[in-house]
Amino acid sequence: MGLKKLFVTMATIGLGIGLMTSAALAANLRVLAWDGYADPDWVKDFTASTGIGVDVVFIGSDDEIWAKIKGSEGQDFDVFAVNTAQLQRYIKADLVSPIDLTKLPNQKEVLPRFRDLSTVSGVTKDGKVYGIPFCFDSIGLIYDTDKVKPAPTSMSVLWDPAYKGKILAYDNGEHNFSFTALTLGYKDPFNLSAEQLAAVKAKLVELKRNVLSFYTTADEAQQIYQNNDVALIWANYGQQQVKALQKIGAHVAYVNPSEGALAWLDNWVISKGVRDNAAAEKWIDFMLSKKIGAELSERTGFGNTVTQTSSAGGNDKLVWLNNVEDPLKRSDMWNEVKATP
Amino acid sequence: MSLLAAVLAFALPVVFVVVPLALFLVYSFFSVDQGTIVYAPTLGNYVRFVTDSIFVPVFWNTIVLCVSVAIICILIAYPAAYLLTTLKGRWRYALLMLLLVPLLMSYVIKIYAIRSILGLNGFLNKALVALGILQQPSTLFVFNMNAILLTLSVLLIPFAILPIFLSLERIPQTLLRASDDLGASGLQTFLRVTLPLSLPGVVSAASFVFVLAIGDFLTPQMVGGVSGFTFGRILYSQFGTAYNWPFGAALSVALAVVVICAILIGERFGRNRGTSV
Numbered sequence: 001m002g003l004k005k006l007f008v009t010m011a012t013i014g015l016g017i018g019l020m021t022s023a024a025l026a027a028n029l030r031v032l033a034w035d036g037y038a039d040p041d042w043v044k045d046f047t048a049s050t051g052i053g054v055d056v057v058f059i060g061s062d063d064e065i066w067a068k069i070k071g072s073e074g075q076d077f078d079v080f081a082v083n084t085a086q087l088q089r090y091i092k093a094d095l096v097s098p099i100d101l102t103k104l105p106n107q108k109e110v111l112p113r114f115r116d117l118s119t120v121s122g123v124t125k126d127g128k129v130y131g132i133p134f135c136f137d138s139i140g141l142i143y144d145t146d147k148v149k150p151a152p153t154s155m156s157v158l159w160d161p162a163y164k165g166k167i168l169a170y171d172n173g174e175h176n177f178s179f180t181a182l183t184l185g186y187k188d189p190f191n192l193s194a195e196q197l198a199a200v201k202a203k204l205v206e207l208k209r210n211v212l213s214f215y216t217t218a219d220e221a222q223q224i225y226q227n228n229d230v231a232l233i234w235a236n237y238g239q240q241q242v243k244a245l246q247k248i249g250a251h252v253a254y255v256n257p258s259e260g261a262l263a264w265l266d267n268w269v270i271s272k273g274v275r276d277n278a279a280a281e282k283w284i285d286f287m288l289s290k291k292i293g294a295e296l297s298e299r300t301g302f303g304n305t306v307t308q309t310s311s312a313g314g315n316d317k318l319v320w321l322n323n324v325e326d327p328l329k330r331s332d333m334w335n336e337v338k339a340t341p
Numbered sequence: 342m343s344l345l346a347a348v349l350a351f352a353l354p355v356v357f358v359v360v361p362l363a364l365f366l367v368y369s370f371f372s373v374d375q376g377t378i379v380y381a382p383t384l385g386n387y388v389r390f391v392t393d394s395i396f397v398p399v400f401w402n403t404i405v406l407c408v409s410v411a412i413i414c415i416l417i418a419y420p421a422a423y424l425l426t427t428l429k430g431r432w433r434y435a436l437l438m439l440l441l442v443p444l445l446m447s448y449v450i451k452i453y454a455i456r457s458i459l460g461l462n463g464f465l466n467k468a469l470v471a472l473g474i475l476q477q478p479s480t481l482f483v484f485n486m487n488a489i490l491l492t493l494s495v496l497l498i499p500f501a502i503l504p505i506f507l508s509l510e511r512i513p514q515t516l517l518r519a520s521d522d523l524g525a526s527g528l529q530t531f532l533r534v535t536l537p538l539s540l541p542g543v544v545s546a547a548s549f550v551f552v553l554a555i556g557d558f559l560t561p562q563m564v565g566g567v568s569g570f571t572f573g574r575i576l577y578s579q580f581g582t583a584y585n586w587p588f589g590a591a592l593s594v595a596l597a598v599v600v601i602c603a604i605l606i607g608e609r610f611g612r613n614r615g616t617s618v
Contacts, residue, residue: 213484213566227460331583338570339395
């Protein structure tokens with residue numbers, strides 16, 4: 001009899017826990033973010049101070065965010081991180097909600113250049129704010145100080161036959177067309193004419209022949225670096241990659257090219273399918289605190305929008321990423337580059 | 342009750358296999374404009390696949406690659422399976438289990454491991470240099486088609502061993518003894534009895550490996566570098582990068598046609614006639 005009672009008690013407790021977890025899951029804030037934007041201790045602090053549980057899904061590329069958000073018409077996530085160049089596409093497709101700045105007290109304390117959001121290209125539309133700048137970095141060049149002498153100053157070093165088979169480039173058509181356009185001296189790398197696109201494509205085919213492999217994640221690039229003779233890395237993940245490589249003892253340095261470095265600026269945005277707008281605002285405001293900003297830069301090396309960092313030097317020319325003329329066209333042309341023998 | 346079971350038995354494959362495949366087929370006739378799918382039927386995707394200069398050559402190269410993978414797997418798996426059938430009792434199955442253990446491991450982890458073996462400073466190159474076989478590390482197996490060929494072969498060998506082993510095991514011992522009694526040498530018995538009777542297993546194994554290899558995009562993406570561009574990678578890019586699902590669906594349909602042909606060939610020639618003897 002006692003045994004039966006025990007079973008019943010256990011079953012009841014089990015059922016109770018099951019119900020509690022499912023209830024907690026239903027109310028949790030659903031966050032889609034890059035690795036490093038929602039560290040477990042921050043999430044814990046956030047939940048402790050607001051009582052809001054958080055489910056984080058990490059992504060590996062801009063395209064993946066688009067596929068996830070567009071695929072569910074914004075219903076699968078409440079808050080996500082996206083860069084300025086991409087944001088307009090989401091606004092146009094009606095996948096994000098405008099943000100009420102009065103609900104974000106910390107936004108008044110950010111660095112001067114991010115304070116007036118109407119001056120930050122890409123985060124507003126028709127006077128409404130859709131993105132809150134959170135984190136930025138340049139896309140520069142990592143070079144092995146033992147193998148590359150003198151220190152490079154321009155991306156044109158990637159075409160140098162001396163480094164054939166020792167270069168890691170990034171597997172993304174949009175960025176590759178933009179930075180190559182800058183290297184070729186085009187004024188607006190995000191709006192290329194048909195002739196310019198053709199010229200860039202030809203240049204990229206040459207680049208491909210000089211490259212060891214195209215990577216997608218920072219970890220992947222690091223693993224390739226460790227097992228191969230790599231001299232130059234087109235650093236899509238900027239400072240994060242430099243830090244990780246230095247940590248494993250690599251003799252590498254970082255440079256923003258003189259023709260201008262592409263630079264990204266990531267923002268927190270609220271999706272159209274947000275379940276609890278107040279919770280999403282609390283998350284964004286929490287992310288703009290001085291503590292998180294400082295820790296973000298300390299851990300990743302990225303510049304944050306709250307505290308001053310040395311992520312990009314004052315004299316470095318940065319070209320904020322923008323919408324490109326035709327992403328599909330660039331993606332197709334990038335496939336053509338890769339398919340060219 | 343039995344009616345319910347019958348309905349379920351048909352409904353499950355229909356819902357989970359036929360409907361998704363049909364959706365793919367339907368999507369392949371749509372198009373994309375400014376990141377939105379246009380639901381008006383068009384043959385444009387197929388026309389583009391056939392006329393554009395990049396898709397058909399890559400498609401063909403990928404088929405050649407996967408046939409090569411199948412051949413390599415068979416050449417390695419056949420002796421392994423043959424060796425297994427010569428073992429007695431418990432040993433036979435213990436060793437078979439050992440050969441299948443790699444299947445328990447995560448696919449991605451295996452690729453990562455193989456990638457660090459293949460690198461220019463990887464284990465393979467270091468070993469070859471240390472043994473004096475190479476003067477300096479070779480780039481022959483670093484981020485190219487050869488790397489894909491090697492990696493896929495290593496990953497898929499277990500799938501080739503199993504069907505070959507099963508067909509070899511089914512050959513009645515009496516036939517081999519009869520051949521021996523009639524004065525055939527070991528080699529003659531193998532060539533004229535064992536090999537022909539095990540061919541159905543070989544064909545099934547080849548079609549298995551081919552189908553698995555041609556559907557894989559991860560291995561080429563991770564070890565293929567700049568020259569190892571395969572059809573799976575193009576297909577993948579249509580869903581992730583380009584957000585061109587209709588065109589991706591059309592490419593999938595092209596791939597599915599090849600896969601179905603491979604399976605039909607495997608089925609047609611892979612029937613084990615050994616059992617009817």
